[in-house]
Amino acid sequence: MPEGVMGAVWAFCWGVAAASGSLVGAILGLITNLRHRSIAAFMSLGAGVLLSAASFKVASEALILASAASTVGGILAGAATFSIANAALVTARDRKRCGECKSQPSEADAPGSGTAIALGTALDAVPEALVLGVSLRTGGPDLALVMALALANLPEAISGTAGMRLASRSSTYVLSLWSGTTFGTAATTALAFYFLSDLGPDATAILKAYGAGALIAMTAETMIPEAFHNGPRYSGVLAAAGFAALILLSEFAR
Template identity: 30%
Template sequence: MGVLTAAGWGALAAFSLVVGAWLAFRSRPVPATRVGMVMGFGSGALLAAIAYELVPTGFHQDVLLFSAFGLGGVVFFVTDAVVAGRRTMGAGSAERSLVIGTLLDGVPESLVLGIGVAVSGEVAVAFLVAVFVSNLPEAIGATATMRTHGHTKAQVYGLWWSIVAVSALAAAAGYVLYHVVPRADGGYVEAFAAGAVLTMLADSMIPEAYRQGGKATGLLAVLGFAVAGALSALE
């Protein structure tokens, strides 16, 4: 049952992509300022999740943890650069680019959720909330873009539901990885994911939040950090 629980949490975290699509379709286009503000709040929440949930205890005493952290950033950066290059050259459909970009964010996060369930038997609430909130502006913005290119509701929802399914599988894989691989250490995987998520925040999410939401995103990022930090302290 544990692996199903992990898969369920992974699906729940990614379900906000569907919610974001629903919000985008429900009314007139969401103002960019509002999207940027939500993105700023989500960025702060993810930063808190990195600080309190992903970075393992004793991080400063283990060189390998630092190596895993750095490797996560390198892997994300290189993969994202390859995807960006394919977009520039016009390779692949818009849906394919969106799927790849979202998976770059979602798979490491889902793996961490699954590992967390395997390690402690319960989900890290602060990290779950951070992932859920950070997905909303991404889905709203991407859905709006797809609407302008003539994609139907069925196509858009099909895209997001497929990512929900992949996220569930990734969370289940994280759970299995911890239990099956000999000497599997969740701390190294979490450190790897922390590096990947932090690179994503610095490269794209925070700059985009500021571009759309303006200076208010700084305050909202702090509030997001405070909320996620408080949730982590209550666990």
């Protein structure tokens, strides 16, 4: 495992791989016209994948290294931090949303709404970047986790792009937003990897639990509502399939 600046560059590259689903999803959202039910189905799968990553890949590893009390405390602290930050976006109703879930105003109708969307998108990416950065520092690259994050980002970007198109936002705006999210996530991953080099196992475990809690809160507050809003009746099965898919990916990646 490389260290120092080269280690940060290495972590950045893995961050780009994990966040690449956002940019691919944005492009698909611009060139296709998927129906809401199709987007909701993909979102259900993505939500299941992220919940599996938070529990199966992150929280369970934290529990091995730290006590149950520390793990639970870290999870709740991470979830609370995300929820408070999300609530602080007083224009959260203007955040990225698929068109049929919740319409976005155009910049002309609501000046500053574009900034709210950008901030909300950036906030959603932080838990993933933290989880990946800690994972890279403690165990090296986890291909299953990287693939899971990339797959989960795909429907989220398709959904967000669909809402932005209905709000008459330009392709340049959409691609700039998701490109910034992709490389911003990678940069946050690199920073997390770089600054965690001196942490002991207990602190690392608590930070893992913190990231898991933030990831769970992000999934519950931003993905699940869209996944189940007028989605297919079998959305729960799709979410379970996404959860199980990560377990299979982990087995194949061994």
